[in-house]
Amino acid sequence: MSTLDKLPPAQRDAAHAALHQVIGTAAIEAVTSVSGGATSAQLFRIDAGGENYLLRIEGMPSPLRNPFQYVSLRIAAEAGIAPRLHYVDEASRVAVMDFVQRQPLGRYPGGLPALAKALGELLARLQATPTFPAFLRYPDIVARLWAHVGRTGLFAPGVLDRCNAHLARIRAAYAWDEANSVSSHNDSLPANILFDGNRLWMIDWESAYRTDPLVDLAIVGDSLARTPELEHILHRTWLGRPLDEALRARLAHVRALTRLYYAGVLLSASATAPRITPDTSLAAPTLAELAEATRAGRLKAGTPAAKHVLGKMFVAAFLTEVATPGFDLSV
DSSP states (O other), rough: GGGGSSSSSHHHHHHHHHHHHHHHHTTTTEEEEEESSSSSSSEEEEETTTTEEEEEOOOOOOOOEEEEEEEHHHHHHHHHHSSOOOEEEEETTHHHHHHHOBBGGGGGHHHHHHHHHHHHHHHHHHHTTOOBBBSHHHHHHHHHHHHHHTTTTOOOTTTTTHHHHHHHHHHHHHHOOGGGGEEEOOOGGGEEEESSSOOEEEETTTEEEEEHHHHHHHHHHHOOOOOOHHHHHHHHHSSSSSSHHHHHHHHHHHHHHHHHHHHHHHHHHHTOOSSOOOOOOOOOOOOHHHHHHHHHHHSSSTSSHHHHHHHHHHHHHHHHHOOOOOOOOOO
């Protein structure tokens, strides 16, 4: 019995139907469960006929599910930004694409300056593709996610008032520009940037839809261009020139929204764990304090407690412009 045969019947049948379409009667030599990207999907490496494929099986859709993820994935794959796509069944939420072996981003030739340049070029290529379908306006999806955090009871009454007021100010100052919205990944964290030893790919397109071109720029900047020098390289490569004052001001608003979005993701996850009493404070550790707590074993990556702390650090970055926790370049 293969790993696929242990799946629930509907997923198992959908997986076998997908593979039959892609590999026909070729013998499957190996099925390996893999991890990678920032996704809740089940991923399997399929070795068959001398080729390596990635079988991707989505779980139950979330209330904020983007209905256009597969349209966006097709466009990105045709543009060579996502790995080659062999099969998609939107009804069963199954896809088959090339399997690309990940190398650490920290090994990118030329180091962080070259990586920042390559990322700027990648974002420019993505935004030049045929435009993805529109979904929700980015400020609206951030507000909906943050409202959910407020309803979980994770924080005591009044604790989130400052965040709510700041979000309202940003939304009032930020002017949505539908005419200049572009194809966007919207979750361009390092985990979703794949380096194969030669070039970069983008994976996990669940959140991909048409939106403000600064969304991906803000996320990549916070994640991988964390110094003024690297930020300058990223911006200049993406735009072809340095950002002017008006664009920098708009980027500040968009960056705040992306930070609150990830705060919402992390805090929503931490809210699923049992808690005796609501949190009464938004106090968050510094980057140095986070590193020390992780080294000492007081905070374990991936746990609800760690997600809660990281979520509060993203809230602090949203409110005060301090640096976000960042992400591990070993991915």
